[in-house]
Amino acid sequence: MENKKNILTIISETRIIHILLSIILGFVVGAFFLLIMGLDVGAAYGRLITSVTSVKGISYVIVYSIPYIMTGLSVAFSFRTGIFNIGAEGQFVLGSMAAACVGILLGGLPSVILIPLCFIAAMLAGALWGALVGVLKNKWGINEVLSMIMFNWIAFYLSNFIAGIPAIHSDGTAEATKNISDNASTLLSKELIADLGLCPTANWGILVSLLMMLVVWLIIDKTTLGYRLKAVGANKSAAEYGGINVSRSILTALAISGALAGLGGALQLMGMGSRISVFSSQEGFGFAGIVVALMGCSNPFGVFFAGVFYGALIYGGSKLNLVGAPTQLINVIVGTVVLFIAISVIFERLKYVHIGKKPKAAAAESGKEGAGK
Amino acid sequence: MTEFMNEFGIILYATLIYTPPLLYAALGSCFSEVSGVVNIGIEGMMTAGAFTGTVVAYFTGNPYLGFICGGLAGMLFGAIHAFATVNLGADQTIAGTAINMLGPGIVIMIARVLFNSTDTIPLTPDQKIPTLFKGIFDTSTVFGRFMDNVFATYASTYLVFIMVIVVWFVFYKTRFGLRLRACGEHPQACESLGINVIATRFICVCLSGFLSGLGGACVTMATSNQFRPISIVGQGFIAIAAVLFGKFRPQGALLGCLLFGFCSGLKVVLGGSSGVNVHLISMIPYVVTVIVLILFVGKSRVPAANGKPYIKSK
Numbered sequence: 001m002e003n004k005k006n007i008l009t010i011i012s013e014t015r016i017i018h019i020l021l022s023i024i025l026g027f028v029v030g031a032f033f034l035l036i037m038g039l040d041v042g043a044a045y046g047r048l049i050t051s052v053t054s055v056k057g058i059s060y061v062i063v064y065s066i067p068y069i070m071t072g073l074s075v076a077f078s079f080r081t082g083i084f085n086i087g088a089e090g091q092f093v094l095g096s097m098a099a100a101c102v103g104i105l106l107g108g109l110p111s112v113i114l115i116p117l118c119f120i121a122a123m124l125a126g127a128l129w130g131a132l133v134g135v136l137k138n139k140w141g142i143n144e145v146l147s148m149i150m151f152n153w154i155a156f157y158l159s160n161f162i163a164g165i166p167a168i169h170s171d172g173t174a175e176a177t178k179n180i181s182d183n184a185s186t187l188l189s190k191e192l193i194a195d196l197g198l199c200p201t202a203n204w205g206i207l208v209s210l211l212m213m214l215v216v217w218l219i220i221d222k223t224t225l226g227y228r229l230k231a232v233g234a235n236k237s238a239a240e241y242g243g244i245n246v247s248r249s250i251l252t253a254l255a256i257s258g259a260l261a262g263l264g265g266a267l268q269l270m271g272m273g274s275r276i277s278v279f280s281s282q283e284g285f286g287f288a289g290i291v292v293a294l295m296g297c298s299n300p301f302g303v304f305f306a307g308v309f310y311g312a313l314i315y316g317g318s319k320l321n322l323v324g325a326p327t328q329l330i331n332v333i334v335g336t337v338v339l340f341i342a343i344s345v346i347f348e349r350l351k352y353v354h355i356g357k358k359p360k361a362a363a364a365e366s367g368k369e370g371a372g373k
Numbered sequence: 374m375t376e377f378m379n380e381f382g383i384i385l386y387a388t389l390i391y392t393p394p395l396l397y398a399a400l401g402s403c404f405s406e407v408s409g410v411v412n413i414g415i416e417g418m419m420t421a422g423a424f425t426g427t428v429v430a431y432f433t434g435n436p437y438l439g440f441i442c443g444g445l446a447g448m449l450f451g452a453i454h455a456f457a458t459v460n461l462g463a464d465q466t467i468a469g470t471a472i473n474m475l476g477p478g479i480v481i482m483i484a485r486v487l488f489n490s491t492d493t494i495p496l497t498p499d500q501k502i503p504t505l506f507k508g509i510f511d512t513s514t515v516f517g518r519f520m521d522n523v524f525a526t527y528a529s530t531y532l533v534f535i536m537v538i539v540v541w542f543v544f545y546k547t548r549f550g551l552r553l554r555a556c557g558e559h560p561q562a563c564e565s566l567g568i569n570v571i572a573t574r575f576i577c578v579c580l581s582g583f584l585s586g587l588g589g590a591c592v593t594m595a596t597s598n599q600f601r602p603i604s605i606v607g608q609g610f611i612a613i614a615a616v617l618f619g620k621f622r623p624q625g626a627l628l629g630c631l632l633f634g635f636c637s638g639l640k641v642v643l644g645g646s647s648g649v650n651v652h653l654i655s656m657i658p659y660v661v662t663v664i665v666l667i668l669f670v671g672k673s674r675v676p677a678a679n680g681k682p683y684i685k686s687k
Contacts, residue, residue, distance in 0.1 A: 033482060086610075142666050145614075150662050154660060157659075161652040281603050291470060294467050326481070328485070332478040334474055338470055339467075342468040343468075345463055
């Protein structure tokens, strides 16, 4: 009995075990769908694993995960400060476009200056786009989710519009911008890529996302700014009563969240695309960020791993066609993982049910839990 | 004048084409949100409905059956969302996000199996939702042409406006409506009065799935004639925005969707005739929505218990 309770307590209290269980269940459900479709589960999952375990595969995964980590951090930051940043999509797109404009128009500058300038432009664009939502909310009380949904599309068409401006637009026939200057590229040198056998788009953007992971952690957990933002997120009235300027905090939180997504856009452009095409449909980096933030429990370190996991699934998933399995399997797996993460609160309640039978143990247990947090 | 009447007719026609999918979904969203369950999975439910509707219509040749099955497919995902959030007390935003991945993921996989492509095979005109009043007006007069333009729309369009009245009636004139609104404000008080909060919310979320599914089916069975992965893209979120715009009331959602639909119609006509950049014109519906919000709508009050899982105390 004692032993059984221990296991239950461990399962119910350890978030990471919920996540791992959810991931396993996600793959089980994925396998179920593969079986229904009469496909070979072993071949599909085998392909998934082999495609992400070679040196080249790993480099692809890292490169793929950069934008997801960034939008994931952006959404996670907003969750921690009590806002739901469904607008990371638009902030990402505009950040990318701002970096492209700088990278094209100021292309003559040396890398040391140009690359930081691109980053700053992207962060400013994202921050501005996020803060604008905050202004609408503070000044006119407009629901932030509503305005973000609109702003995502406005950003989408704005980006398409800017891509058509002659100074930016491609000289050729392509429906895209010019390529950004090589000085603005974050790609590793060709020799290094060839020597190590990496993927052709291997870039050092991942270092920036690692740095941002630390920055987000510092802001949220180690600064008074983070404390203020979290206080507003937890309880606006209490925060206001405690002397915190709520409107300004919301604005700051949205701006930081937007800057992170915008920087993600820049990293994607400078490492992967080097130009921005005229979109026909939203690319979904912002929405993926929501999933990544949820899988990472809105913890910056968790988000980093969740981003890499998501990047691995997306890259591995793109190879599933080779064994006749649909790429969409990845959406089903990730969707199931997220659903089970949502449901994992049931473990918490299981604990209470269990404890309810033994009142004394419950008191001791809740005392321990309180001390632990 | 003739020119103007023609263009105005086309704008109204386009409004009546763009509005219904959003409006079905928005009415669905009203049920869920007002009963206290955040449902950002509308998008996924619409996609499921859009696919199922066309597939059933394609194989049976019966558009009405297809339309209903589209609703039922949405309802299935609604039931998953309801089970996770209402029965198990899962986080509603997370579960909704999961639905948005599962819905498109599953149906596109099925499309690959059935059609060996991510798109379905286009429906023939008799497999589509019929137009009711096309061609009954005399198009030789200016007014007749105008009427013909406006009423060339599909049966699903007329149905959605009837649905608005039905939903309004259910919300404000029936016992169920009173209960569902109460569940979104103060579930504990409801339970103490003997209202089954869990069951009420479950039904509401399923209804939201059903209506979203119908909205999705509208897109693929009326507006266009086939399902493609980009058929729905974003419309579920616009529907949610319309509900926020309409302050969680069905009549408000109607206004929100009509405004959006009208601007989309405007976009179609302006895009063809004026020299303004097409991307700037495409922004109109979104920009106008924000401006109208600032000028006329302002703050909307969210139902008090919206987003909070209700866990029955023992």
